[in-house]
Every structure is written in C-alpha cells, then in structure tokens.
Amino acid sequence: MASLVAILSGLLMSIQGVFNTRVNEKAGLWFTNAIVHGIGLITCLIVLVFVRDADLGGLKSVNKFYLLGGVLGAGIVYTVILSISKLGPAGATMLILIAQIVGSYLIQLLGLFGTEKSTFQWTKLLAVGVIAAGIVLFQWKK
Numbered sequence: 001m002a003s004l005v006a007i008l009s010g011l012l013m014s015i016q017g018v019f020n021t022r023v024n025e026k027a028g029l030w031f032t033n034a035i036v037h038g039i040g041l042i043t044c045l046i047v048l049v050f051v052r053d054a055d056l057g058g059l060k061s062v063n064k065f066y067l068l069g070g071v072l073g074a075g076i077v078y079t080v081i082l083s084i085s086k087l088g089p090a091g092a093t094m095l096i097l098i099a100q101i102v103g104s105y106l107i108q109l110l111g112l113f114g115t116e117k118s119t120f121q122w123t124k125l126l127a128v129g130v131i132a133a134g135i136v137l138f139q140w141k142k
Contacts, residue, residue, distance in 0.1 A: 013080075014093060020077060021084040033077045066113070094135045101128055 016036075024032040048054060083092035105124060111117025 014089065017080045017084050017093070018089050020081045021089075024081045024085065029078060029081055032081060033074055036077055037074060063114075091139060094138060098128070098131055098135060101131065 020032055020036055023035065027035070080092070080096065083096065086092075087095070105128070107113060108115055108118045109120055
C-alpha cells in the first residue's frame with residue numbers, strides 16, 4: 001500500500017508541476033506560488049474538519065525547526081515551476097528526482113533530522129549512477 005501511495009504522490013507532483021507552470025505563464029511566479037499554497041491551505045482545513053487528526057499538544061512538543069517545512073514548500077513550488085518552464089516536465093523531473101534521491105540518501109546516511117542512521121552501501125551509489133546515466137540517455141539528442 002505504501003508503494004502505491006508513493007507512486008500516486010509522484011504522479012500528483014508531476015501534474016501539479018505542469019499545472020503550476022501553466023498558471024505562472026499568465027499570473028506570475030510568486031503570485032502562482034501564493035495561490036497554490038492558499039488553495040492548499042483551504043483544502044487542508046476542509047479535510048481537517050472531517051479527519052479531525054489535529055493534536056495541538058503534539059505540535060507543542062515538535063522541534064520548531066521542523067516547522068520550516070512550510071518555507072521549504074514555498075521554495076519547492078517556486079523551483080519546480082522555474083525548472084519546468086526552462087527544462088520541460090520530463091527534464092526537470094528527472095533532475096529533481098536525482099537530487100531528491102541523493103539528498104534523501106545523505107540524510108539517511110548521516111541520520112539527520114531524527115531519521116535512523118544507516119550504513120553506506122555501494123549498491124545504492126551504483127543505483128544513483130544508473131539513474132543518472134538514464135537521465136543522460138533520456139536527454140540525448142540525435
């Protein structure tokens with residue numbers, strides 16, 4: 001089930017990136033970013049009314065540094081729109097994914113942000129290399 005959710009997440013991100021880029025072409029990048037997050041906030045509040053999973057006590061105990069995720073979200077939407085507008089959906093997404101994989105693996109290796117630290121494996125580095133080679137092949141022009 002978690003794998004299906006991850007696949008759905010990737011599909012939704014691809015579609016969102018293109019939608020946001022189309023809005024940006026008419027409305028402006030930071031305005032698009034604000035609108036996207038505003039609509040997202042309204043959507044989350046509506047869902048929250050039905051799901052009711054708010055735990056304010058738990059929120060008080062969270063490391064406040066982690067609340068910068070909202071700032072990162074604004075940066076993510078900004079950079080996705082910019083990269084898709086310059087590289088196209090496939091080119092941008094491939095580079096975004098390789099950066100996510102490398103960044104996530106480093107976070108896991110170093111045990112950053114409360115994640116469980118893992119040991120380095122050459123096979124994982126090889127896998128990143130294979131993905132990078134795939135990106136080069138995908139972008140190859142005849």
